[in-house]
Amino acid sequence: MLLLYLTSALFLGWSLGANDAANVFGTAVATRMVKFGTAALISGIFVVLGAVVSGAGASATLGELGAVNALGGSFMVALAAGLTVLWMTRAGLPVSVTQAIVGGIVGWNLFTGSQTDAGSLATIVSTWVACPILAAALAGLMFVGLRWFLARREVHILERDSLTRIGLLLVGAFGAYALGANNIANVVGVFVPAVPAGSVRLLGAVSFSHAQILFLIGGLAIAAGVYTYSKRVMMTVGKDLFRLTPVAGLIVVAAHSIVLFLFASEGLRDWLVSRRLPAIPLVPVSSSQAVIGAIVGIAIAKGGRNIKLGVLGRVAGGWVATPVAAGLLSFFGLFFLQNVFTLTVQQPIPYEITKPARARLVAQGASEEALSPLVGQRFANARAFKAAVRRAEGLGDADVRLFLDAAEIRRYVIDPAKIPRLDLDLLTPGQVAAIRSLTWRTYTHRWQLRDALVAASDHWAFLPDTRRNYAHNKNLETKLRYVQAAFRVYEIGPGQ
Amino acid sequence: MAHLFAKTRLLEAKIDEYLDHTSEVGLLFVEAVKDYLEHRHDEFESRRRHVTELERHADDLRKGIERQLYAETLIPESRGDVLGILEHTDTVINAVKMTLMRMSAERPQIPEGLARDYVELADYGCRAVQELVAGIRGFFRGAASVSDCVHKVAFWEKEADKIVERLRRDIFQADFDLSRKMHLGEFVMRIGMVSDAAEEVSDRLAISAIKRSI
Numbered sequence: 024m025l026l027l028y029l030t031s032a033l034f035l036g037w038s039l040g041a042n043d044a045a046n047v048f049g050t051a052v053a054t055r056m057v058k059f060g061t062a063a064l065i066s067g068i069f070v071v072l073g074a075v076v077s078g079a080g081a082s083a084t085l086g087e088l089g090a091v092n093a094l095g096g097s098f099m100v101a102l103a104a105g106l107t108v109l110w111m112t113r114a115g116l117p118v119s120v121t122q123a124i125v126g127g128i129v130g131w132n133l134f135t136g137s138q139t140d141a142g143s144l145a146t147i148v149s150t151w152v153a154c155p156i157l158a159a160a161l162a163g164l165m166f167v168g169l170r171w172f173l174a175r176r177e178v179h180i181l182e183r184d185s186l187t188r189i190g191l192l193l194v195g196a197f198g199a200y201a202l203g204a205n206n207i208a209n210v211v212g213v214f215v216p217a218v219p220a221g222s223v224r225l226l227g228a229v230s231f232s233h234a235q236i237l238f239l240i241g242g243l244a245i246a247a248g249v250y251t252y253s254k255r256v257m258m259t260v261g262k263d264l265f266r267l268t269p270v271a272g273l274i275v276v277a278a279h280s281i282v283l284f285l286f287a288s289e290g291l292r293d294w295l296v297s298r299r300l301p302a303i304p305l306v307p308v309s310s311s312q313a314v315i316g317a318i319v320g321i322a323i324a325k326g327g328r329n330i331k332l333g334v335l336g337r338v339a340g341g342w343v344a345t346p347v348a349a350g351l352l353s354f355f356g357l358f359f360l361q362n363v364f365t366l367t368v369q370q371p372i373p374y375e376i377t378k379p380a381r382a383r384l385v386a387q388g389a390s391e392e393a394l395s396p397l398v399g400q401r402f403a404n405a406r407a408f409k410a411a412v413r414r415a416e417g418l419g420d421a422d423v424r425l426f427l428d429a430a431e432i433r434r435y436v437i438d439p440a441k442i443p444r445l446d447l448d449l450l451t452p453g454q455v456a457a458i459r460s461l462t463w464r465t466y467t468h469r470w471q472l473r474d475a476l477v478a479a480s481d482h483w484a485f486l487p488d489t490r491r492n493y494a495h496n497k498n499l500e501t502k503l504r505y506v507q508a509a510f511r512v513y514e515i516g517p518g519q
Numbered sequence: 520m521a522h523l524f525a526k527t528r529l530l531e532a533k534i535d536e537y538l539d540h541t542s543e544v545g546l547l548f549v550e551a552v553k554d555y556l557e558h559r560h561d562e563f564e565s566r567r568r569h570v571t572e573l574e575r576h577a578d579d580l581r582k583g584i585e586r587q588l589y590a591e592t593l594i595p596e597s598r599g600d601v602l603g604i605l606e607h608t609d610t611v612i613n614a615v616k617m618t619l620m621r622m623s624a625e626r627p628q629i630p631e632g633l634a635r636d637y638v639e640l641a642d643y644g645c646r647a648v649q650e651l652v653a654g655i656r657g658f659f660r661g662a663a664s665v666s667d668c669v670h671k672v673a674f675w676e677k678e679a680d681k682i683v684e685r686l687r688r689d690i691f692q693a694d695f696d697l698s699r700k701m702h703l704g705e706f707v708m709r710i711g712m713v714s715d716a717a718e719e720v721s722d723r724l725a726i727s728a729i730k731r732s733i
Contacts, residue, residue, distance in 0.1 A: 055595040170732075177660040180601070180731070181527045181534075184594045268732075269596055 028094040028201045029214065031102035033244040036210040038108045040070070040248020041122045043206065045257040046117075046314040047198035050272025051191040052257045053160060056184075059254050065192060066199040066253075067246035070382035073203025074242035075235050077287055091131050095366040096357065097214045100127035103353035104209070106344055116341035124209040126346030130353030131457055135369040138427060146304045151342065154308040155316025162278035162320035169274065187269045194273060199281035205287035208307040211241035217489065226294035232446065271321050276319040283310060296493045309437035312342065323471055370513060376432040377467055383429050388418055402430075428470065435466040435510045445509060450502060453482035458506065472510070530593070533584050534605075534659065538652050540577040541608055544570055545648030548615045548713065553643040555622055556634040567619040573642055574616045581605050600727035604655060605719040611648055614716045619710045627706050628699065633689060637710065640682045644713030647675035651717045651724070658728050665728040672714075672721040679714040 048062035084278035091097045104123035111118045125147055132139040170241045178186070215234050232240070267275060285291065286308045296302045315338060322330045360366045376384070376397045385391050396416055402408035405427060413425050439462045445455060456482030476483040485499055547566050554563035584605060588598050629637055654668030686707045690700050 055592055173661055174663065175661050178657050179527075179531055180594055180597060180661065181531055182524060183661070185524060185527050 028098040029211075029240065031098045031105060032211050032214060032241060035101045035105040035108070035120065035124075036241045036244025037120075037248035038105055038112070038250070039206055039210060040066075040245035040250075041252035042108070042112060042118050042248075043120065043202055043310040044070070044245070044249040044253045046310045047202060047276060048195050049257040049399055050267055050269065050275065051195060052254070054269050054272065056188050056269045056272075057191055057195070059257070060190070062195065062257070063215070063253065063418055065196050066202075066249045066321050066338050069196045069199035070203035070245045070249070071239065071242035073200035073287075074204075074238040074298050074504045075203075075231075076209035077200075077204035077289070078207035078235075078238040078242075091128060091214075092372070093367045094214070095360055096131050096135070096368040099356045099368060100124065100353050101210070101214075103127040103130065103349050105391065106352060107349040110348070111341055111345055113423060114341070117315060117338060119151075119311050119342055119345055120206060120209045121307045121309045122146075122342060122345040123349040124212070124307070126349030127353040129346070129468040130350035131357060131368075133350070134354050134357040136404035137369070137372070138409070144346075147306050150286060150304065150306045150308050154286070155312045155319070157285075158278045158282045158313040158316030159320030159323065161281055162274050162317035163319075163324040165274045165278060166324040168322045169270065173270075183270070187273055191269065191276065194277045194280055195283035198276050198283070198336045201280045201283035201287060202310055203245065205283045206310065207238050207241050210244065211237045212307070243387050264387075267318070273315060274321060275317040278320065279310060279313040282313045282316075283308060286496065290411070293494050293497070296490055299490050309342075372405070372432070373401055373403060374405065374427070375399070376426075376430050377432075379428045379471060380468060383470065384426065387425055387429075389425075399511075403508040405431075429468070431467050431469060432467055433507075434512045435469075435507065436512050437461045437464050437490065437510055441509055446505070448506060451482055453476045453480055454502065456480065457483055471508060472507055476503070476506070530584065530587055531659075533580055533587075535656075537577055537580040537584065537605065537608075538575070538655055539545075540573045540580070541612055542649060542652040543566070543711075544573050544577075544612050544615050545645040545652070547573075547650075548619070549638070549641045549645045550620075551619050551639055552710070556629060556637060563619075564623060567623055570616050570619055574612050577612055578609065581609060590657065597727070597731060600723075600730060603723055604658070604720060604727060607716075607723060608651070608655065611651070611713060611716040611720065614709075614712045615644075618706075621709065622706070625702070627702050629703065629706070633686060633703075636682055636686050636689075637707075638677055640686065640707065640710045641713075643675045643679040643682065644710060644717070647672045647679070647714040647717035650675065651721050654721060654724050658724055661731060665724065669721045669725045669728075672717050676714040676718040679711050683711040 044063075044066045047066060048057060052059050052062050057499050068509075091100055101124070104120065104127045106118055107126070108118045108121040111123075125144075129139055129144070131137070173183070212434035214237055285303050288303075289305060292302050292305060315335075319330060319335070357368045361368050376394060378397070378398070381391070381394055381398050384394060393415055397411060400411070402411060408427065408430060409423055412423055437458060439459070442455065442459055444459070447455070450458075454476075457476055460479050461475055464475065466475065477485065483499065483503075485496050488496065551563050551566040552568070554560075554566060585602055588601065592732065594611050596603060650668045650671040654665050654672065656662075656664040657668060687704050690703045690707070693700070695703070
């Protein structure tokens, strides 16, 4: 059943491979600097590597935007995004798979009444502006720098040719890796919350989480797109859309790859934070936006005479239309799936201010009297609960986010049968012992399980929220999410 | 790294050798014309044969370079320009070879009074060729000096044109048979063609150099 639902993700992955690999190797192949076979092989290998090794960061941000928690829903979100991408490609606009998937998720949130995390949405949308600007700045600087260098070094045309070829291959491999790492979230990210936690050991040595296996499947779909369809798109990108010299093409791909990598690298984010520098959000960004930004950067560095503002306007218009179209398609598609095909498109997440939730909210400063009328009431979804909180007198401008966190109902049972299946590469023995000490306990809220673990052992203790402790806390948060997913129980199983 | 560029270096060496030959042909040209005018026929013939050999070798080199550029799909963006430059440079070498060959075969009777002008004309052709070779070398290395060389080629070509005009006037105003006038005039044109051919290549070179920018 999962595989059937995954077909939409595979379709989306295929179209991403066909379109975005063209961004990476388009200039190289179209200018005959790199053979298509070589380009396809390198893209295929490095896209899969990037997806499996570094795909988690951007996926997590996409998960925060809205956790599409039923396979039917994930299917429709991916399908809506895939169809929008196909439509935009046929309209001759460089597509943004990211924008399509984000539109699809927001469509799901609207349809199911789930919370759209405003912070995550703002982060993602702001990168849509930041990504092309950053790529333009990087490409412009690299262009000026390289021109200065070449003017002084007087490199022979044949040596420059060889160096450019090697550069195109290296940067292309890096670009494909960054594309896999950053954009795998678009392809299978919406399926991550819907697959069970846990891991699989390969040949008894290497351990893969289910999410990583999902990333592998998505990566392979992207690679298939590269092999089967990207040649035509590469020729279009490399010749028709813009005509660059191989060296300028190299700069475009380098700038594109660096930008994609910046928005996907967990290591770099942690390094920046630990040095008290502003962190880069891990967000799936559009490779098409990065490429177009980089081209504009080079055009500006060359004097800005050849920028076709009309074309640029059309492309930017496509960037606005993509998320809107995908959102609408997702919303109406979900309506059909649910009401015509009677498929489950969401696992309902109810909200209730239970007694422990009330105690928590009071401890956080909410008025006990004002809360009383809400206690014990069950709300079908975040939208209904938020409306009730806003209506309740005496709560004033209460922080709705706090209420949502406290009242969200998720059931967990510490089933001892699941403990031996936990990933021991991820959890320390002390952390597993803490889990074992909670055997057969049940929890109704996410925060309850967290508090119980923290109380059970120092191995689950979060440190004060300072920059120095950032990596420790983030690491613990990841482990906590893993444990929560492992012991979660559904009234109705996922995807049924 | 050295191994990586071994093939490239070999091809670079071939191009350099081709340009060396072109430059040498230019230098031999002036010396051969001087030998002819000073009646050192053995030396003249020896230089003429040397030019013929260099032309043949340069031709082989050029064909080899072209084949390698195509076979290994090297410099796909600038290949057309590079081949155009190399092929047109061949016309410069050919112009020298043909002029010397016809001098050897037809033995024009050049009057003593005009000899200096003939040598000067050959010398300007040679200078144009030397500047052209420097410009082509600069083009391959992306040097800023290309436009300087192109300018100098044009300068020597104009100077040569002035001598061609002066010589033809002198010849046709002199008291020679018309057949001799035609013969001498023909050789003036032939020697002048060397700088013309050099200028034609340098015009291409100027455009190619602009296109070579990143």
